[in-house]
Amino acid sequence: xxxxSIVIVxxxxxxxxxxxxxxxxxxxxVSVSKKLYIVDNSSQKNHLKLLEEKYPEVAYRKPGENxxxxxxxxxxxxxxxxQFHAIVNPDIILKxxxxxxxxEFMEQRKIGMAVPRLTDEKGNLQAVxxxxxxxxxxxxxxxLSSHFKKRQARHTMQEMDYKKPFAVPFAQGSFFVIRTxxxxxxxxxxxxxxxYMEDADLCRQVNERSSLWYCPDTEVIHKWERxxxxxxxxxxxxxxxxxxxxxKWGWKLW
Numbered sequence: 028x029x030x031x032s033i034v035i036v037x038x039x040x041x042x043x044x045x046x047x048x049x050x051x052x053x054x055x056x057v058s059v060s061k062k063l064y065i066v067d068n069s070s071q072k073n074h075l076k077l078l079e080e081k082y083p084e085v086a087y088r089k090p091g092e093n094x095x096x097x098x099x100x101x102x103x104x105x106x107x108x109x110q111f112h113a114i115v116n117p118d119i120i121l122k123x124x125x126x127x128x129x130x131e132f133m134e135q136r137k138i139g140m141a142v143p144r145l146t147d148e149k150g151n152l153q154a155v156x157x158x159x160x161x162x163x164x165x166x167x168x169x170x171l172s173s174h175f176k177k178r179q180a181r182h183t184m185q186e187m188d189y190k191k192p193f194a195v196p197f198a199q200g201s202f203f204v205i206r207t208x209x210x211x212x213x214x215x216x217x218x219x220x221x222x223y224m225e226d227a228d229l230c231r232q233v234n235e236r237s238s239l240w241y242c243p244d245t246e247v248i249h250k251w252e253r254x255x256x257x258x259x260x261x262x263x264x265x266x267x268x269x270x271x272x273x274x275k276w277g278w279k280l281w
Contacts, residue, residue, distance in 0.1 A: 029108060030109065031109055032207065033113040034100050034113070036096055037117060039070060044065060045075070050122070051121050051126070059124075064086050065088065068093040095222045101218065104211065107210075110130075118201070140206070140237070142203055144246045144247070145199075145248075146246055147249065152189060155198055157198070162273060163178070192242055192244075195230070197226075197227050222264050223265040225268070
């Protein structure tokens with residue numbers, strides 16, 4: 028059994044994936060046994076398979092169709108033989124050994140999943156840590172983002188001290204470390220979500236079985252493209268996923 032497995036799901040973002048892979052393998056201690064899977068959902072040709080030749084820790088997988096975010100991560104679930112598992116977006120850059128820090132943090136606290144301090148490229152903390160989702164909060168986020176600022180601040184836990192660790196109901200799924208056995212017990216991501224809300228669903232499941240915590244001890248850069256706000260097709264997928272989420276967990280309005 029290795030220390031940690033890592034999965035990045037690619038979709039026509041070769042440069043981002045290469046940068047993420049390079050940063051992860053360059054920053055993570057050699058003493059940490061690891062395997063990094065690239066699951067390629069891309070519709071365009073690329074050279075990501077060559078990363079297998081560059082790094083012995085990399086395994087390239089091509090499903091042959093776009094499985095979506097959760098489906099892509101679940102694709103290698105039967106192969107995992109690790110103590111910890113990292114769910115990583117392509118638009119992530121490590122600047123220190125964040126994986127080792129998060130694994131140690133989880134061991135010390137005996138928790139199921141951890142999320143680091145996520146910042147933009149200028150070092151600004153991103154509002155990706157949230158309270159339990161409600162219909163009102165999602166509606167404000169999707170349609171009224173310039174209004175209800177106090178409510179948005181509450182939802183994104185702005186009052187918390189981010190120099191200290193704390194439990195998180197929901198953190199955006201850009202960079203998680205989870206115990207592999209817990210991830211396997213849950214069957215990975217819920218396959219009902221093609222894209223969006225699968226991270227909220229996963230956090231909910233983790234907090235029912237164990238706990239998710241914010242770790243202030245390490246910082247990870249996240250570009251955060253926010254594609255659904257610009258693309259009608261992605262926006263529709265986001266809305267469908269929201270409906271599925273609330274049907275599953277209940278329509279908490281406020």
